[in-house]
Amino acid sequence: MKFQAPRGTNDVLPSEAMQWRQIERAFEHVMGGMGYGEIRTPMFEEIELFRRSSGETSEVVSKQMYDFHDKGDRHLALKPEGTAPAIRAYLEHSLAQPGQITRLWYFTPIFRYERPQKGRYRQAHQAGIELIGSSSPAADVEVIEAAVRFYEAIGLKDLTVLLNSIGRAEARIKYCQLILDKLSSWLPGQPLESQQRAEKNPLRLLDSKDPSIQAELVGLPSIFESLEPESLAHYRKVERLLERAGISYVQDPTIVRGLDYYNDTVFEIQSSALGAQSSLCGGGRYDGLIQQLGGPTTPAVGFGAGLERARIAREAAGFPLEELSVDVFVAGEPLTESETEAWVRLLRQSGLSATYDFDLRDLKRQLKMADRARATFVILVGPEEISTGVFKIKTMAESRQDEIPREQVVSWLQSRRPRAET
RNA sequence: GCGGAUAUAGCUCAGGGGUUAGAGCGCCUGUCUGUGGCACAGGAGGUCGUGGGUUCAAGACCCAUUAUCCGCCCCA
Known part of the structure; x- marks a missing residue:
């Protein structure tokens, strides 16, 4: 019996995981810079939460939820989207302060029982923000701009912002x-x-x-x-503010969104790199949702972005997979085993990544290992270096070798390392 | 949920009923005794997605099943 990952799910291997971390970090950085705070909510919720928010008739709720009964016979569902849980938590913990604005961002897996395709999975990852407490068109624009800045931060170009209003x-x-x-x-x-x-x-x-x-x-x-005149005025103001922010957009009457809680402004950001699943991100205003979930009437806007799609678009745009690498490979000999280990330990404690050959085979082989491991530097730890106290350090990409006294080695390496830990 | 295509080495792919299933890349070893990449030579690695069936004979044909991809649908 051979096992494989369940349909529509993906394993993320180390080189791809680095891309994920870059994307997540960029999101966190952009949203943090705009004053948003992170919120984490459970993987599953009472199913009723999604029924009440997304709407019974929406495809997501009526057909695509992973729902189950637990041993206490609670009817639960793995979350199919990020907004409803965030709002639930916002209400449950009384984050609302009259007249104040709350800015939240989240990063979460989402689950939908659908037929998988490229860019469409049963477990996907979504990053999003919710701006709660303002009905100003400026809030809509801030949210759209946040999404645009995020895509800029991860290097995606040639995106299209599609904008529409579905009114009240x-x-x-x-x-x-x-x-x-x-x-x-x-x-x-x-x-x-x-x-x-x-x-x-x-x-x-x-x-x-x-x-x-x-x-x-x-x-x-x-x-x-x-x-209504108010909706129209709101929309026109959003347009003006977008122009002022330097964000180009296309008015598109077919953008209507699949979840029932939206009103007025709705938008999507699309990439041509994605085939049928061209939407990178979707969002809009949902002034009625908070009341619907039992809170006070509170206007809000937000978006959800599919990170698998962002990663695919990024790959299509030519961003290579990051290669795993280490800063230093420590090459030793059986005679200098304890010194070799000591160097590895010292380097690691100094914030440099370091590895070595457990078997301390011949130098040629260790250099080859260093090459394979994409080491930036190799330090030779042989009897000669130990007796003289001067160590040979090879900079692999430049085939150059420097002789550095013991006490200067760490700072020499630190100052020459290509880039600080990201 | 509907229609279609695909599945052969770690990766990208050839082979379309008949001896021991191939290529390129990658991996390992040697030429090379304290110096990686390059070159040359050698090597390891496959129950041909899985389970049935047809046949003297199946990687190839048939059925089922699983997964992926494309379109619809839906959306992130």
Whole structure:
């Protein structure tokens, strides 16, 4: 019996793990710099939390949750997204202070039972932020800008920010009716799939790839004509502030989001490197969610970013996998075994990474090992060095060798190491 | 959940019923006695995804199953 990782899950091996750490660190750094604090929430929650927040009819809740009953017969679900748990914790611990703004970031695995594809997995990782307590368009823009700055920080270019407004519930209902009216004579003969879609969320018909639907929708007025004046003004202000921030965007009426809690501003950031799963990140404003979860009426905005997709896009953009490396390989001889070990220990305690050959085979072989291990330096610890107190240090990439007195070795290495620990 | 493709060495891939299954890269060893990379020579490594079936004979054909990829759907 051979085991393999469950469908739609991935092992992350050391060289790829380094990419992950860079991405996570960049996220933490960007969000920290904007005044966000980290929040960590459990891997699973009461299933009801997600039903109440994302909406019963959303695909995520109705079909894709990993849910289970525990031994106490609690009905739980592995979290399929990051916002609802963060808000739950925000309310549970009374982080809310009247009139104050709360900024949170998180990094979490998420779970969805879906058919896997590149960029779509059953366990994925999501990083996101929630800006709670402001209804200002400036808050929307801060959140969008945070996402953009994060992608810049990890070196991704050629991204597209897609922006839309879906207004408030009443405007949305009105607009959906418009869509249904437009399709009323056409819909009855259509596949069940389209009909169900029309029933659950007519807005979703807008981003259908079916050309016949698109043909039917020609001439449909823009959602902006149905928006309440406040929503429209909010949207226009977001546009102006984005321009002022130097963030280019494309207004896209097909961005409607799959989770029910959004209102007004919705956005996605896309990369062309990702095939069908082109969305790197999605978010928007959710002024009704906190009340829905039992809190006071509180406006909020946020986004969730898929990190697998960020990593794939980064790889497609030509970022190579990092090679594992060590700073120093200590080459010794059987005669100098204890001194060799002592050097390894000293270097490690001095903050340099160091390894050596346990078997202390011949020098040629040890140099080869050092090469394989991508050591920056090799220090030779032989009888000669020990008696004279002057050590030979090879800088591998430059094939050069320096002779350094014992007491200067550590500082010599530290000052020449390519880059400090990241 | 629907449609399609793929699975052979650590990696990328050839082989399409008939002796001991191949290449490139990687890995190991030697040429090389305190000096890596390069070159040359040699070597290790495969129950051909898994389980059944057809056949004198299956890596190849058939069925099932698992996984990955592409499109739909959905979204991160």
